[in-house]
Structure formats: C-alpha cells, structure tokens
Amino acid sequence: MxxxxxxxxxxxxxxxxxxxxxxxxxxxxxxxxxxxxxxxxxxxxxxxxxxxxxxxxxxxxxxxxxxxxxxxxQGDFGYSLSGQMQINEVLGPRVKNSLVLASAAIIIGIPLALILGIITALWRDKMPDIIISTVAIFSMTIPEFISATLLILIVAIWLEWLPGIVIVPTDVTFFELLPNIILPVIAIAMIMTAHMARMVRSSVIQVMASDYIQMAILKGVPYWKMVFKHVLPNALLPAINVVALTIAWLLGGVVVTEVVFNYPGLGRLVIESISNRDLPVVQALGIILASIYVSINFIADLLTLMLNPRLKTLQTRK
Amino acid sequence: MKTNIQEIKDLSIGFKSQKGKQISILRNITTNIRKGETVGIVGESGSGKSTLALAMMGYIKHGLFTTRGECLFKSQNLLSLNNKELEEIRGRKIAMIPQNAGQALTPNLKIGYQIEEALRLHTDYSKTEREKKISELLNQVRLPSPKIMALRYPHELSGGQQQRVAVAMALAGNPELLLLDEPTTGLDVTTQAHVLELLKDIAKDTGTSMVYVSHDLGAIAQVCDRVIVMYAGEIVLEGPVRKILKEPIHPYTYGLLKSIPKLSLAGLPDSMPGSQPQPGNIGSGCSFYDRCNFSNDKCKVNVPKLEYISEMDTSVRCFNHSELISITSEQKSKNHLQKEITIDEILDLKDVSISYAKQGIIDQFLNKVTDTNPTVKDINININKGETIALVGESGSGKSTILKSIAGLLKTKDGYIKFDKEKLLSGDLKKRNSEDLRSIQLIFQNPDESLNPNHTVEQILSQPLKLYFGLTGSKLKSSIAELLEKVRLGAFYMSRYPRQLSGGEKQRIAVARAFAARPDIILCDEVTSALDVSVQAAVLDLLQKLKEELGTTYVFVSHDLAVVKAISDRVAVLYQGRLCEIGPSKNVYQFPSHPYTEVLIGAVLEPDPDIKPKLVAEDIVEEKPPEIGCSFQGRCPRIIGDKCRNETPPWQIGDNGNAIRCHIGIEELKIQQSQC
Known part of the structure; x- marks a missing residue:
C-alpha cells in the first residue's frame, strides 16, 4: 500500500x-x-x-x-509585467479570495448534495425525488451567467438585500468580504450541488439494487441501519473522486461567476492577465492550477485507498 | 402428517407492462412446506422459481406486485406485513442463503461483523457470547481458523468460503425455515459437492425446513425430500424426489431429465425443441403445448389443472400423464457413434508454458519472461483433424488460458503451437496472417457479451464473410441465410438484434459466426454453461451435427465432466495449469485414472437420489501451483510422501490407452481405485 x-x-x-x-x-x-x-x-x-x-x-x-x-x-514566480510587482504579491490575495469563495461553496454545497442525493435515491420515483430531481435538472442546465444575472436582478436590484457586484479592494479582510460572497456562492452551489446530487443519487440507487442489499433486507436489518452500514459506505466511495474534481474546479477559479460578480479571485486573474498579455502571470497560474488539481486528486486517491477494503488489503494480504 | 410451516395459497405475482397490461410471473401457486422437510424448486431460468422463494420471505422485487393470493408463515400472511414486522421474521424465523455469496456479502464489512449483525438482531446474546457464537458458526460450516476468518473482508475469501459464510450468517438467527437460492451454482464441482454435504448435515442436525431452489436436478437429487417443478410461472409437477426423478409423469420434466448429459450414459443427450414462453406470451392452452411431444388438440385450448395422483403422492398438470407413466420406466439414449479419428495432426502444442506474471522493467527491455512458476506449464497436446478434444478442470486450472494462447490472445512463454504440421503460430495476434486467423475461430461462454448489442444478426454474420471472403451484395445475403439455416434458424432472423433472441438462439448466432469463417479449428470456451439444460442439449447436438457435416476440429473447454463426456473424443484433465491425464473420453472416465480425475468424477452430481457423490479430497483452493513436484500434491488423497512433493511425476500409459501423470504405478492405482 x-x-x-x-x-x-x-x-x-x-x-x-x-x-x-x-x-x-x-x-x-x-x-x-x-x-x-x-x-x-x-x-x-x-x-x-x-x-x-x-x-x-x-x-x-x-x-x-x-x-x-x-x-x-522555492515559491518565487518572478515579476508581473502589468502590475510591475512580484507575482507572489499579485497572487496572494487572489488565492485567499478564491479559497474563501470555494470553501463557502464546499461547506454548503457538498453536505447538501449528499443529503439531497441520498433522499432522492431512497425515495426514488416518489414525491421528494420528483421535486428535487426536477429542480436539480433546472439548476444544472441554466448556464451560470444567466442564473448569476438573475440572482443579481432579483436579490440585489429588486429586493436590495445584498450587494450585486463585489466592489472591494483585492486585499480586504475576511469579514468585509463575507456579505459580498453570498450571491456568488449561491450561483456556484446551485450547479455544483445539482451535479453532485445526481451523481450520488445514481450511485446509491445502484448499490440499493445490489445483491448484498437484498441480502441485508432478507437478513432483517432495520432500514436505516442498513442505509448507514451497508448502503452509504459503498455508494459514497465512488463519489470521492467526483467531489475532488469539483473542489479542484472551484479552487481553480470559477471564471464566469467571478467575472459576472466582479469577484477578485483566481479565475478573474486568469482572464485579466491573458487580456493584459502578462505572460509571466499566465505561466505562473498554469502551474498553480495544475498543482491544485494534482494535489486534490492525490488526496482523493489516498482517501479511496484508505476506505476501500479491496485496495486496503491489496498489499498486506499474502 | 407433519404440520405445515409455510402455506402458499393461490399466489400470483406480476408486473405492469409499458402498455399497462398486467403480466404474471407466478400464476396461481398453491403449495405447502412441511416442518423438517427439504423441498426442491426446479425450473429453467424465467420459470419464476426465485420470485417464489423471495415471496416466501415476504419480499417482492422492485417493480413487481402481488396480484392475488397469500403466503402464510404460521398462519401469518407475509405479503401483508409491514417492514417492521417483516424485520422480526426475516433472519430469525426464515433465513435466506443467496445464489452468489460473493455479491451478497457487503464488501465494506468484515465477515465477523456481518455474522455478528445477524446475532445482534435476532438473539439476546451478550457481546462475549456473540464472539464465541461466531467462532462456533464458522466452525459449523467448516471454515478453517474462525478467529482469523472473522477479520477478513468478503473479497479475501474463495467462492466456496464465501458461500459457507453465507450459510453461517443464515444459521445465526436459528431460523425454522431456510431458503436456498441456487446456493451452489457458480462453484466448482468439488466445492459444490462439499457445500451440499454440509447443507444436508445441517438439515439433519437442526431439523430446519429447507426450500432449495435450483436449475440443477443433480443437486436437487442429493438434498431434497420433495420436488416442485415449475414451468412458465406454474407448478407443473410436485411429488417425492424419487418419483419425480425416476418416473417423471410430466412431459417437461421427462424432457428435462433426458436432456441432462450423464456420466453413466455415453453419447449426446436428447434435446427438447423450443424454449420457455416469455411471461405475457403464454397461449390459451397448456403453457408447454409448443414443446410437448405428447400433446393433442385438447392441450391447445384447455389449461390443465394440477391433479393429485394419490398412489404416487404426486401432483401433475397434464392431461396425458397416464401415457407417460408407461414410457418413463425405460430410459433410452440415442448413442451417436464416435467416428474413428485418423491420426492426421492439425494442431500441435509442444512444451507450452504461459505466464501472467508482470515483467520487470529490465525484463521488458530484454523482452524475456523470468517467471519460474508459470500459470500454465509443460503442455503437450496433439490434436487431430476432425477430433473433439476437451480440456477439463476446475477454475484456475488454466484451461481457458490455453485456449486463449491458441487463439493468439496470450503470448506463450516457452514452447510453440504448430498448425497444420508446419505453420508455427505466432503468439502475437498482430503477426498472424489473415489465413491463420480465419482457420482458428473462437466461441465464447456468454453470448450476451460476445455479440454486439447494436448490430443486427445480419451485421454480425456479415463481418467474417466480408473480411475473409470479400463477399458483398446478394452473395453475402445468401451466405448469411445459408449460415442461419445451418444453425437451424430461419432467414427472418437477419433483421433481429441480439436482445430479441433467447439465450439458445444467441449462442446459435455465435456458432454461426464462428462457422462463417469456414475454420479448421473452433475453440469453444464453456459454450453451454450459461445456457439452460434443455437448450444446452440442443446446442451440443448442433455442434456435433456441424462437425460431422464439415469435419471441423473442436477444442472444447468445460468444467462439466458429463457435458465433456457427451461431446468429446478425447479429454485432457488439467490441474493448476499442468496436465494430469489425457486419453480417449470413454476411457478417462474409467479406472485407473489420475487421482485428480478420480476426485472430479466422484464429485459429479447425477440426477438420481440413489447415486451419491464420493468426496475424496478436501476442497481447498490453491492460489499457485507448487514450485516442484506433482501439481496435485496439496489435495491428493493418495499422496505417497516426499516423492510427490519433490519430483515431477512421470507419464504412464495405462492398458486403456490413457496417459496418466502420477508417481503411483498404473497397477497400484487400479487396485486402490477398484476398492472404493
């Protein structure tokens, strides 16, 4: 191992x-x-x-x-041409902002996706499933620039509850940033949650149809006990890699959402540096985004290795 | 009269078709299970036997529903209970032993936990008592070192061990009724015989009632007191096991029994025409009318009722059963005359070794294999033109591996394969020319997977014709029609897709595809093991007829000794990738033989309650062949000591023409084997 x-x-x-x-x-x-x-x-x-x-x-x-x-x-990316400063100084706050946005979306989105996915699978073809699945398909298919614009129109312009676009300096503190990220997080979480919930749903349904679940029912295992002991550990294992890819996608910058909301994250930096022809920054971003994808996938692999008994015993068994 | 533990009254289960029509899978089933008896439910796939067994636990699969009737367990209708009430009964009063234990054990939970779960749910034992009980149960199902076993995950066990764990799990709740759904299908012959033995002992010791669902009349014959035969969702025959198997008074059971190849009878078994009707396609009369040899006009319009014949203690659903009573006493089988095979070598396997070991980087670079203990080793077989040679052995015996390397799908490590006396066949498929590829064709085990589901039969069959003979247009079409004719299917099958065909029809298409290339050799990899018995007989018959007509050579791989005996001229017995015995098939099944062959023959289950299997060796699973000595040393019941462990046994030729690879002398083997 x-x-x-x-x-x-x-x-x-x-x-x-x-x-x-x-x-x-x-x-x-x-x-x-x-x-x-x-x-x-x-x-x-x-x-x-x-x-x-x-x-x-x-x-x-x-x-x-x-x-x-x-x-x-050694952590030194050289000089940015447009900003006339160290790339590290350009990147630092951007990475932080992207992290804040991504973490908020992850903390809300992933548990929600798991719960919705499991509910839709367990109540398959019944009311909860029909309602949640329909909503999920809608939020999956509406492009994010439309849903984001609609959110701004309704929440910021009509209701005037929240700021519509983020007009803060790049290096604001965390608490100043917080009210600004609510709308972007909703816009991102809608798509992400819908995708993941559908994935979890099909995975749970597949496991529910397996021989060992039929066996657990015939063994007299109470329903919820069966769900938690026999179904979920096997159904959620394949979800780990999808979750990992989603996290990597979030951290790498959700370009469209960031642009719509004028959010100072990594995604917008990519666009900015490309249109400014700031090649050293583009180069630096390339390697950073690649590192995020690689390390998150590595963590996902580790988790799978630890949780999957088939892989866990692969090397130790004589 | 013993009390009934379960009563099924007029039970019908079905589903709604897409057009909203109600289609029945089970139709008006009425029967009883008595206390302490073992009842067998027999039928081919699609007969509804598993649905019936699950209904006996109050379990109806997703999409199905009960249309009428009830399933009473101790006068409680299981089909009207809610989940909470069912949880109280399942596992505690009625337990299930599933068909494929490998898939029925939850993969992320340890064996010990899964058994403990059953104990926790259904007994009042304390934690320490439960731990003791787990060891006891694992001991009871004869698993070695229960303490270590309990810490294992399901995938770390062999198929036989997994099945034993499933039995232990079912016994944990101390149930009054055990349902067994094909518990030995998919196990090796020797393992199957051992598991059946275990089940019989448990039934005897605990007095538990059992319902044994199987398509295998051989297994049913060994364990059951009473048998229920199902056809197209109905009970067609029910009675004591001896009566059912020796005097089957329903034409379906009669045909079914005749279509099973038996060790005691030479030649191909009789096949039954046609196949079981799909649910929803059952005509107005008797459901067996289309396939019945004894039918008359009455059967076409009227549905026969299940009629109880008191002198035989048997119920039968047939108008003409009295006619059958007279016929069944004489069991004849048509003997196909084995043509003498002239020695005209077509395929020569010389010192063939095959290794699955991964090469190290340096070995890959030097292009050599350094595995000293390859999966398959020292295979020397000459195959003559027009001969059917069978490779027999349990899983892991290397029989399919050898087949793959003849086909060019696997490289040989050592030795060579020579075709038509001079042509050396390359181990690399890409290096074989079109002519070599054409002359060797392969038929796979499972036609569901070997036929492209998106191609019509015409497209499937046109590919080899286009590739090897460049046929086009009307010529191609007529060739396809001709092929279909050959495999006894009409030209109208051309436009069909594989999913529109039954299992037997699909395998016929696979046979037709192989013959389309006009090959010299056809490699058959377990071609009948995915098929029902009656269909198997028909496919074997087809293969035999085609061979007689076209002079093709077959290399036939199978785990089923009776099938092999029926179809082959010569048999090679393999264990752990090493040849044990090779000789004319009529002689391999006679003594003296290699101790492994003896073990295999002993474990064959005949559909006759009076012929008991002989269990002479333990059914341990060996992961790797031993480095030195005899390949069978680990399990041999006749092992004679260090010689077997250290020296490769020599080939000896018996007076019956069999070559046996054993340290024990031929004469000595003969004496030892005639004693038991």
Whole structure:
C-alpha cells in the first residue's frame, strides 16, 4: 500500500513537471516574447531592451526554464509585467479570495448534495425525488451567467438585500468580504450541488439494487441501519473522486461567476492577465492550477485507498 | 402428517407492462412446506422459481406486485406485513442463503461483523457470547481458523468460503425455515459437492425446513425430500424426489431429465425443441403445448389443472400423464457413434508454458519472461483433424488460458503451437496472417457479451464473410441465410438484434459466426454453461451435427465432466495449469485414472437420489501451483510422501490407452481405485 501511495505521488510530480514544460514551451513558441506582447507598439528601442533585461530574456530558453523552474520550486514566480510587482504579491490575495469563495461553496454545497442525493435515491420515483430531481435538472442546465444575472436582478436590484457586484479592494479582510460572497456562492452551489446530487443519487440507487442489499433486507436489518452500514459506505466511495474534481474546479477559479460578480479571485486573474498579455502571470497560474488539481486528486486517491477494503488489503494480504 | 410451516395459497405475482397490461410471473401457486422437510424448486431460468422463494420471505422485487393470493408463515400472511414486522421474521424465523455469496456479502464489512449483525438482531446474546457464537458458526460450516476468518473482508475469501459464510450468517438467527437460492451454482464441482454435504448435515442436525431452489436436478437429487417443478410461472409437477426423478409423469420434466448429459450414459443427450414462453406470451392452452411431444388438440385450448395422483403422492398438470407413466420406466439414449479419428495432426502444442506474471522493467527491455512458476506449464497436446478434444478442470486450472494462447490472445512463454504440421503460430495476434486467423475461430461462454448489442444478426454474420471472403451484395445475403439455416434458424432472423433472441438462439448466432469463417479449428470456451439444460442439449447436438457435416476440429473447454463426456473424443484433465491425464473420453472416465480425475468424477452430481457423490479430497483452493513436484500434491488423497512433493511425476500409459501423470504405478492405482 505504501508503495502504491508513493507511486501515485511520483506520478503526480511527473504530471506537474510535464505541465510546467508545456506552459513554458507554449509561452515560448508564441510569436514574440513576454516583452513584445506586453509592450505592443512600444516594443522597440530602450523600453524593449530594458524589459528584456529585467525579465532575463536574453539567455537561452533551456537556461531560462531551469532558473524559472528552480525559482518556482522555492515559491518565487518572478515579476508581473502589468502590475510591475512580484507575482507572489499579485497572487496572494487572489488565492485567499478564491479559497474563501470555494470553501463557502464546499461547506454548503457538498453536505447538501449528499443529503439531497441520498433522499432522492431512497425515495426514488416518489414525491421528494420528483421535486428535487426536477429542480436539480433546472439548476444544472441554466448556464451560470444567466442564473448569476438573475440572482443579481432579483436579490440585489429588486429586493436590495445584498450587494450585486463585489466592489472591494483585492486585499480586504475576511469579514468585509463575507456579505459580498453570498450571491456568488449561491450561483456556484446551485450547479455544483445539482451535479453532485445526481451523481450520488445514481450511485446509491445502484448499490440499493445490489445483491448484498437484498441480502441485508432478507437478513432483517432495520432500514436505516442498513442505509448507514451497508448502503452509504459503498455508494459514497465512488463519489470521492467526483467531489475532488469539483473542489479542484472551484479552487481553480470559477471564471464566469467571478467575472459576472466582479469577484477578485483566481479565475478573474486568469482572464485579466491573458487580456493584459502578462505572460509571466499566465505561466505562473498554469502551474498553480495544475498543482491544485494534482494535489486534490492525490488526496482523493489516498482517501479511496484508505476506505476501500479491496485496495486496503491489496498489499498486506499474502 | 407433519404440520405445515409455510402455506402458499393461490399466489400470483406480476408486473405492469409499458402498455399497462398486467403480466404474471407466478400464476396461481398453491403449495405447502412441511416442518423438517427439504423441498426442491426446479425450473429453467424465467420459470419464476426465485420470485417464489423471495415471496416466501415476504419480499417482492422492485417493480413487481402481488396480484392475488397469500403466503402464510404460521398462519401469518407475509405479503401483508409491514417492514417492521417483516424485520422480526426475516433472519430469525426464515433465513435466506443467496445464489452468489460473493455479491451478497457487503464488501465494506468484515465477515465477523456481518455474522455478528445477524446475532445482534435476532438473539439476546451478550457481546462475549456473540464472539464465541461466531467462532462456533464458522466452525459449523467448516471454515478453517474462525478467529482469523472473522477479520477478513468478503473479497479475501474463495467462492466456496464465501458461500459457507453465507450459510453461517443464515444459521445465526436459528431460523425454522431456510431458503436456498441456487446456493451452489457458480462453484466448482468439488466445492459444490462439499457445500451440499454440509447443507444436508445441517438439515439433519437442526431439523430446519429447507426450500432449495435450483436449475440443477443433480443437486436437487442429493438434498431434497420433495420436488416442485415449475414451468412458465406454474407448478407443473410436485411429488417425492424419487418419483419425480425416476418416473417423471410430466412431459417437461421427462424432457428435462433426458436432456441432462450423464456420466453413466455415453453419447449426446436428447434435446427438447423450443424454449420457455416469455411471461405475457403464454397461449390459451397448456403453457408447454409448443414443446410437448405428447400433446393433442385438447392441450391447445384447455389449461390443465394440477391433479393429485394419490398412489404416487404426486401432483401433475397434464392431461396425458397416464401415457407417460408407461414410457418413463425405460430410459433410452440415442448413442451417436464416435467416428474413428485418423491420426492426421492439425494442431500441435509442444512444451507450452504461459505466464501472467508482470515483467520487470529490465525484463521488458530484454523482452524475456523470468517467471519460474508459470500459470500454465509443460503442455503437450496433439490434436487431430476432425477430433473433439476437451480440456477439463476446475477454475484456475488454466484451461481457458490455453485456449486463449491458441487463439493468439496470450503470448506463450516457452514452447510453440504448430498448425497444420508446419505453420508455427505466432503468439502475437498482430503477426498472424489473415489465413491463420480465419482457420482458428473462437466461441465464447456468454453470448450476451460476445455479440454486439447494436448490430443486427445480419451485421454480425456479415463481418467474417466480408473480411475473409470479400463477399458483398446478394452473395453475402445468401451466405448469411445459408449460415442461419445451418444453425437451424430461419432467414427472418437477419433483421433481429441480439436482445430479441433467447439465450439458445444467441449462442446459435455465435456458432454461426464462428462457422462463417469456414475454420479448421473452433475453440469453444464453456459454450453451454450459461445456457439452460434443455437448450444446452440442443446446442451440443448442433455442434456435433456441424462437425460431422464439415469435419471441423473442436477444442472444447468445460468444467462439466458429463457435458465433456457427451461431446468429446478425447479429454485432457488439467490441474493448476499442468496436465494430469489425457486419453480417449470413454476411457478417462474409467479406472485407473489420475487421482485428480478420480476426485472430479466422484464429485459429479447425477440426477438420481440413489447415486451419491464420493468426496475424496478436501476442497481447498490453491492460489499457485507448487514450485516442484506433482501439481496435485496439496489435495491428493493418495499422496505417497516426499516423492510427490519433490519430483515431477512421470507419464504412464495405462492398458486403456490413457496417459496418466502420477508417481503411483498404473497397477497400484487400479487396485486402490477398484476398492472404493
């Protein structure tokens, strides 16, 4: 089992290495370089030379990759061109904001999705299932920019309960941020919860139809005891990976929602830095988002390994 | 007269079709289970036997409902109780032993917990008493080292062990009635015989009533006092086991018994035409009318009633049962004459070894396999043109592995496979030319999985014809029609999809697809084990006729010794990937034989309550063949000591022409085996 974990870990590192290569090469083969694309029409003479010097673009590509990669490992992403500051300083508050948004959505969305999924499965084809499933399908199919806009229209403009868009400086404190995130969280959670609840529902239904649940019923196990002991542990195991992907998607920035609500998170930073042609930031974001996906999937794998008896006993059994 | 423990009165269970029509799965079932008796419920798939057994626990599957009647357990109608009341009865008064214990044990809970759960729910034992009882129960079902066993997860146990755990779990509540739903289907022959033995002992020791549901008349014959035969959701015959199996006075039971291949009778069994009607497609008269050889006009319009014949203590649903009484006394079987096989070698397996071991990185680089103890080793078999050779053994014997490597799906580690005397067959499928591929075709076990569900029969059969012969247009169409004719299906089957065919029809399409390539050799991988007995007989008959007509060579893999005896000319017995014995099939089943063959033959269940299986070896499951010595040393009842453990046994040829690989001399084996 330890070997298995080690293997997954090494594979994760290799994935990150490949992603870093691809982002670096991608930026490299774009016509021009970071300086010409940022300076645009002013890309000549002294300004260009100064920029090239500052970014160290005058050394060969492979050397630049090595020094960039070495710095990244130490947590230094270099300079942002548009903000004229350390990328770390740009990223810091953005990461924090995205974390706040994502955590709120996770704390509300995941338990809700589990509960709704289980309810719809256990009351399959009955009223609770029909109502919840219909609502879920609606909130799944309405694109988030529409649901977000509708939320702003109803809650912020008509009812005037909450601010419609987030107009706070990037580095506000947590408590100042809180009222601003309610609407974005609702907009995100609607889609996420609906997706996950449907997944949990089908997984629970599948387990409920299995031979061992029929056996548990015929053994005389009381209904709720059967649900908690025999159904859920087996039904929720495959859900772990879906939950992990959802969390990674949230942390990576929910671009559309962030743009609609003007929320200063990672997703908007991606859009901003691309439209500003700020290639060092794009590069840094690429590697950060990849790290989030890889590490969350690694954690999900660990959890599955620990909870699935088949995998747990794989290596220890002689 | 013993008291009834369960009474089923006029029970009908059905479902609503999409058009809103009510379709019955069980129709007007009335029967009783008496205290202390074991009742067998027999029928082919779709006869409603499992639905009936579940109804006896008050359990109706999702989508089904009771249309009329009741199921009384001690004068309490189970079908009208609520869940709370049922929980009190299930597991405590009536317990179930499921068909596939591997899937019926919850995968995330340890064995010990699952048994303890039953104890906690249905007994008043304290925690320490429960722990003691778990060990007792595991001991009772003869599982080794119960303390360790209790800490295991279901997937860590072998199939036989899982089934024993299910039995222990059912016994935990000390029930008065045990329902067994095909408890030994899917187990190896020796394991099956052992589990049946265990169940019989439990019935005797505890006095529990049992209902034994099975399609296997051999198993029924061993454990049951009384038998209920079901057909298309009805009881067609009911009576004492001896009467039912020796004087079956219903044409269906009569045909069913005749379609079972038996060790004691040579040749192919008689097949029954047609297949069981689907629920909802049952005509106005007798449900067996279409397939019956004894029917007349009366049967077409009138539904026969279940009639009790007091002198036989048997109930039968047939107008003409009196005619059958006279016939059933003589059991004849048509003997197909085994053609003499001329020695004309078509396939030569020489020193073949196959390994599933994963190669290390360096070995992969050097392209070599370093497994010293491969899954299959030292296989030497010559196969002659027009011969049917059978590979027999329990699961893990390597029989399918050998088949796959002949087909080119698995690489051999050592040795070679030569086709038509000079052509060396490559272990790599991609390196075989189209001609080699055409000449060897494969038929799989399960036609549900081997036929593409999105292709029509025409598309399925046109593929080999297009690929190997480039047929198109009307020529292609007529070839397909011809093929369908060959497998006794009409040309109108062309436009059908696999889901519109019955199990037997699907397997016929799979046979037709194999023959479409006009192959020299057809590899049959357990081709009849997913089929009902009556259908199995028909498919075996078809294979035999096609072979006689076209001179094809079959390599026939099966775990069923009786089927093998019926169809094959020669048999090779395998254990743990090593050959034990090879010889003409009529002789392999005679002594002297290899001790493993002896064990296998002893465990075969004949549909006759007077022929008992002989259990000579333990049914332990070995994970790996031993590194040195005889492959069967771990289980051999005739082991003679260190010689068996250290030296590979030599081949010996008996006077019956069998080659046996054993350290015990032929004469000695003959003496020992004739004594028991």
């Amino acid at each position: 330890f070997f298995l974990i080690f293997k997954r870990f090494v594979l994760g590192l290799i994935t990150l290495f490949i992603v870093s290569l691809i982002t670096f090469i991608g930026v490299e083969i774009l016509p021009g370089d970071a300086c010409t694309s940022y300076l645009e029409r002013e890309a000549f003479g002294e300004a260009l030379a100064a920029c090239i010097k500052r970014l160290g673009l005058d050394v060969p590509a492979h050397e630049r990759y090595l020094s960039w990669a070495f710095n990244v490992i």
